Amino acid sequence: xxxxxxxxxxAADRSPLLSITDLVISVPGPDSKQTPLVDRISLTVFSGExxxxxxxxxxxxxxxxxxxxxxxxxxxxxxxxxITIDGIDMLAAPERELNRVRGGIVALVPQEPxxxxxxxxxxxxxxxxxxxxxxxxxxxxxxxxxLGLLAxxxxxxxxxxxxxxxxQLSGGQLQRVMIALALSGRPQLLIADEPTTALDAVTxxxxxxxxxxxxxxxxxxxxxxSHDLDLVASHVDRVIIMYAGEIVEEAPTERIFNEPRHPYTxxxxxISREIRSPEARKRTLSAIEGTIPAPGSxxxxxxxxxxxxxxxxxxxxxxxxxxxxxxxxxxxxxxPLAGAPS
Amino acid sequence: xxxxxxxxxxxxxxxxxxxxGGTGAPVHAVRNVSLEIGRGSVxxxxxxxxxxxxxxxxxxxxxxxxxxxxxxxxxxxxxxxSGARLRRxxxxxxxxxxxxxxxxxxxxxxxxxxxEPLRAAGNLSSGVLTQRVGELLELAGLxxxxxxxxxxxxxxxxxxxxxxxxxxATRPDLLILDEPLSALDVSxxxxxxxxxLHLREELGLAMLFIxxxxxxxxxxxxxxxxMYEGAVVExxxxxxxxxxxxxxxxxxxxxxxxxAQTGRAxxxxxxxxxxxxxxxxxxxxxxxxxxxxxxxPLEELxxxxxxxxxxPPGVKAARTGATRS
Numbered sequence: 001x002x003x004x005x006x007x008x009x010x011a012a013d014r015s016p017l018l019s020i021t022d023l024v025i026s027v028p029g030p031d032s033k034q035t036p037l038v039d040r041i042s043l044t045v046f047s048g049e050x051x052x053x054x055x056x057x058x059x060x061x062x063x064x065x066x067x068x069x070x071x072x073x074x075x076x077x078x079x080x081x082x083i084t085i086d087g088i089d090m091l092a093a094p095e096r097e098l099n100r101v102r103g104g105i106v107a108l109v110p111q112e113p114x115x116x117x118x119x120x121x122x123x124x125x126x127x128x129x130x131x132x133x134x135x136x137x138x139x140x141x142x143x144x145x146x147l148g149l150l151a152x153x154x155x156x157x158x159x160x161x162x163x164x165x166x167x168q169l170s171g172g173q174l175q176r177v178m179i180a181l182a183l184s185g186r187p188q189l190l191i192a193d194e195p196t197t198a199l200d201a202v203t204x205x206x207x208x209x210x211x212x213x214x215x216x217x218x219x220x221x222x223x224x225x226s227h228d229l230d231l232v233a234s235h236v237d238r239v240i241i242m243y244a245g246e247i248v249e250e251a252p253t254e255r256i257f258n259e260p261r262h263p264y265t266x267x268x269x270x271i272s273r274e275i276r277s278p279e280a281r282k283r284t285l286s287a288i289e290g291t292i293p294a295p296g297s298x299x300x301x302x303x304x305x306x307x308x309x310x311x312x313x314x315x316x317x318x319x320x321x322x323x324x325x326x327x328x329x330x331x332x333x334x335x336p337l338a339g340a341p342s
Numbered sequence: 343x344x345x346x347x348x349x350x351x352x353x354x355x356x357x358x359x360x361x362x363g364g365t366g367a368p369v370h371a372v373r374n375v376s377l378e379i380g381r382g383s384v385x386x387x388x389x390x391x392x393x394x395x396x397x398x399x400x401x402x403x404x405x406x407x408x409x410x411x412x413x414x415x416x417x418x419x420x421x422x423x424s425g426a427r428l429r430r431x432x433x434x435x436x437x438x439x440x441x442x443x444x445x446x447x448x449x450x451x452x453x454x455x456x457x458e459p460l461r462a463a464g465n466l467s468s469g470v471l472t473q474r475v476g477e478l479l480e481l482a483g484l485x486x487x488x489x490x491x492x493x494x495x496x497x498x499x500x501x502x503x504x505x506x507x508x509x510x511a512t513r514p515d516l517l518i519l520d521e522p523l524s525a526l527d528v529s530x531x532x533x534x535x536x537x538x539l540h541l542r543e544e545l546g547l548a549m550l551f552i553x554x555x556x557x558x559x560x561x562x563x564x565x566x567x568x569m570y571e572g573a574v575v576e577x578x579x580x581x582x583x584x585x586x587x588x589x590x591x592x593x594x595x596x597x598x599x600x601x602a603q604t605g606r607a608x609x610x611x612x613x614x615x616x617x618x619x620x621x622x623x624x625x626x627x628x629x630x631x632x633x634x635x636x637x638x639p640l641e642e643l644x645x646x647x648x649x650x651x652x653x654p655p656g657v658k659a660a661r662t663g664a665t666r667s
Contacts, residue, residue, distance in 0.1 A: 056527040056528075056529060056530075057497075057498060057527055058497070170391070170392065171391060199391070200390040200391045200554035200555075201390070201554055201555050201556070201597075202594060203391070227528060228528055267529070268528060271528055271529060272528050274532070275531065275532060275557065275558060275560075275561075276557040276560075284536050284539060284540075285532040287529065287532035287533040287535075287536055288529040288532070291497045291500065291530075
């Protein structure tokens with residue numbers, strides 16, 4: 001089922017903006033055997049749609065996003081599957097075409113804004129430079145477009161921000177500059193890789209609020225990557241949960257929240273509610289014990305089984321497939337929490 | 343009851359903004375901060391980045407001296423001790439930092455890392471060291487076989503456990519934890535919080551728990567102090583602060599009120615220089631009035647509940663000495 005059918009946005013345009021099918025990303029091991037980091041991931045983002053990818057460090061979520069733009073850092077390489085952006089085959093297109101897509105159709109908002117800017121040039125100079133790369137405009141026009149973008153990302157006053165250097169801005173301001181940079185090529189999709197991990201709670205809300213606004217006013221599609229399900233939930237239409245290189249559950253946000261089916265999703269929700277809800281009066285938190293298995297040490301059975309409180313013998317023997325549950329939901333679990341596969 | 347384990351009185355610290363692009367303007371990182379931590383109790387220090395939380399931690403750890411004010415650890419003024427005496431005293435208060443990827447030397451084994459404070463503290467035989475490191479790792483929830491590993495092969499949660507084991511090596515009375523959870527995944531945050539809860543019960547450890555996320559400290563800290571622009575703006579029992587915060591900034595931290603002024607994108611006007619002597623939160627405050635051009639003192643507005651605000655929202659009468667006109 002496509003997202004437009006259950007009331008989310010983007011109903012008019014039915015062809016996906018970003019389409020990833022059976023993507024495998026691996027690193028070559030010592031014996032030249034490939035160790036998969038991302039294992040047969042499929043996902044689509046439609047025009048104007050907001051999708052969240054949630055996972056712990058090591059789940060492969062950031063790598064998937066970088067690979068979508070052909071930016072998987074070596075030695076990681078794509079060893080299977082397809083990536084299509086706006087109809088362009090990202091694995092076969094010439095570099096010139098890829099550069100048009102990067103920034104022009106899909107733009108990346110990085111995790112560490114402080115290291116993404118050149119410290120010796122002013123913010124305005126760097127912004128104008130990128131604008132002129134994407135648009136055929138004069139230096140002067142680029143400068144006024146830059147000021148407009150800074151204003152649009154909530155930076156006040158734009159002229160003094162444009163004159164500033166990276167070290168003179170706060171983390172929140174830098175992240176807004178990164179969003180302005182990402183918008184400079186007038187993209188249709190923003191991929192934001194943990195855009196708020198370096199920021200405090202108040203600043204985080206401001207950045208997510210800005211992304212919300214942009215997706216509404218500019219019909220910008222959003223792929224928001226985070227380890228915090230609770231944080232991004234109110235900012236996306238659909239959620240994809242990743243664990244150990246694969247998707248374990250995906251569903252419209254409301255369904256994930258009201259009725260998680262995968263035990264991992266349920267545990268994540270329980271933990272963030274317990275940590276944050278001021279009502280609860282418990283002595284300890286129900287943590288997920290253990291750690292996410294490293295690539296190369298994935299078991300033949302369910303990869304979450306060793307940490308799952310509901311695991312049965314079958315879970316250690318058989319690797320579960322991602323099964324459609326109807327209503328836009330898919331779950332990778334032999335014994336999902338409620339409801340039966342349709 | 344006996345005296346508190348740690349008493350900080352009227353701490354202030356000002357830095358000069360020098361270096362590349364520096365303006366030479368003074369940065370008042372900590373302004374007149376007073377705190378108390380009782381034996382075996384946990385105080386949370388909350389506030390956004392740049393509010394001065396970590397500078398307070400550095401002053402309490404005697405990593406640098408305050409410009410004014412005193413820190414008393416178990417009645418001993420830290421300003422007055424130095425050299426070997428300070429080093430001996432330091433065994434009783436230890437620190438755990440935010441980023442376990444940066445706070446552990448990647449070239450050393452876990453055994454060497456955890457044993458380091460023990461070596462520094464005295465002559466112990468290799469056998470005794472190994473045994474003690476094993477006990478410390480177990481206390482931090484790690485099996486003894488981790489001793490031979492190096493930080494590179496550990497996950498973020500495991501590294502933070504190693505940092506905690508190292509901090510516990512000298513059997514301290516007080517742990518100062520600077521954002522110990524913010525570099526960790528949500529599922530791991532719960533594990534480390536559980537470990538700290540367990541240590542508080544088991545060892546009667548006192549803690550200063552620094553966090554920008556007020557909700558995270560609910561379980562562990564009996565009392566909380568909220569900082570804004572270098573000063574404590576609200577202080578009281580954590581449960582009270584979470585359910586009935588009085589200062590508009592605390593309410594903003596909890597997501598209850600939207601700050602005024604830059605409200606469009608929901609950002610605070612933090613870092614904007616405020617007029618000398620006025621309330622630092624006034625430029626972002628939805629309730630700011632004429633009286634707010636004078637900085638309000640931190641005063642007890644309810645039993646055990648200190649607030650620095652002329653017109654705490656939700657509190658009926660304005661404070662004496664302030665008029666709204």
